[in-house]
Amino acid sequence: MAPPAFVRLAAHPLRWALLTTLAGDDLRVRELTERVGRPQNLVSYHLRLLRDGGLVTATRSSFDGRDSYYHLDLDRCSAALAETGAALHPAVRPGPAPAPSGRIAVLFVCTGNSARSPIAEALLHRRSGGRVAVASAGTRPKSALDPDALRVLREGFGIDVAGQRPRSVDAVAGRRFDHVITLCDKAREACPEFPHHPRRRHWSVAEPSGQGAFRRTAAEIDTRVRHLLPDLVAAQDKEARS
Structure with a gap:
């Protein structure tokens, strides 16, 4: 190109x-x-x-x-x-980000579905104003969300997901997604194929450990999510024209 x-x-x-x-x-x-x-x-x-x-x-x-x-x-x-x-990148275009013209479905996947992917899910839901149907899952889900992930979402972004529980990618395997985004390198290799051929993306985000690391990870994911939104709309528009 x-x-x-x-x-x-x-x-x-x-x-x-x-x-x-x-x-x-x-x-x-x-x-x-x-x-x-x-x-x-x-x-x-x-x-x-x-x-x-x-x-x-x-x-x-x-x-x-x-x-x-x-x-x-x-x-x-x-x-x-x-x-x-x-x-x-569409996000580098000056002016306000365009809004989706229809429903876009996004799935975030990490290994345990206890920190990175639920953080991404919560932030994309907030940033899109609910206009993106977003979910998260894990290739080997843990039993509960990480307390530091709950804390950083609550204190840093005012988002409470305390009632949410990790789930397996098998639990959402039958749903239709437009985009599947893996957030850790292990999950990228273990993530199964989905029907309807969603676009696959990968964000190599290190697993956080400690409150300071969780704040940095959440900030990194938030930046990626803000840049993701215009890209989702551009992909939707391109598909509509094809």
């Missing part, structure tokens, strides 16, 4: 120097040559590429019609940067 046009243009050191130089001044070629310290023929070549890419424009000097001033189109650069971010 080729990188976006803005990346290809701006990544060259001389073109980046020209863009940053033109960000504050409209300049003639000879002035740009002096500023960036490169030969005029080389500067002219790269200016032509920036003009072809729509990032730089040229206007004839009203003082000397034989000369031209080069101008950086900051609006076009801003739009190109937004397009570049969206090409990397």
Whole structure:
């Protein structure tokens, strides 16, 4: 997959120097040559590429019609940067995250279903405002949720899941999911295939141990969940168009 046009243009050191130089001044070629310290023929070549890419424009000097001033189109650069971010990941797109147009079902899986996956379940439910049908399960579920997981959700996010119990992936094997996300490396290898062919994802999140580690793990999962939501909507829109 080729990188976006803005990346290809701006990544060259001389073109980046020209863009940053033109960000504050409209300049003639000879002035740009002096500023960036490169030969005029080389500067002219790269200016032509920036003009072809729509990032730089040229206007004839009203003082000397034989000369031209080069101008950086900051609006076009801003739009190109937004397009570049969206090409990397939908969450990098500026503005508020889009809401799902229909129900999306997500399953989080870890080994014991006592910490990481129930934390992810609770946070995605909160972040999506209940618009995502989210569940969690374990490949080898424990008998109860970890007290530190309960504490970090309650104290850090105001979420109470004390009545929830770990369950096996076998208990949800018959449900339809759009996305199945494993949160530990052991679970990735042990997670079974599901009917309806959900999209499989993997987050390699270390198993927490101790209150400080649980806070860091919850913060990491929350960041991943916030970035997941726009990606879920983008995948839903793509499927609807296909």
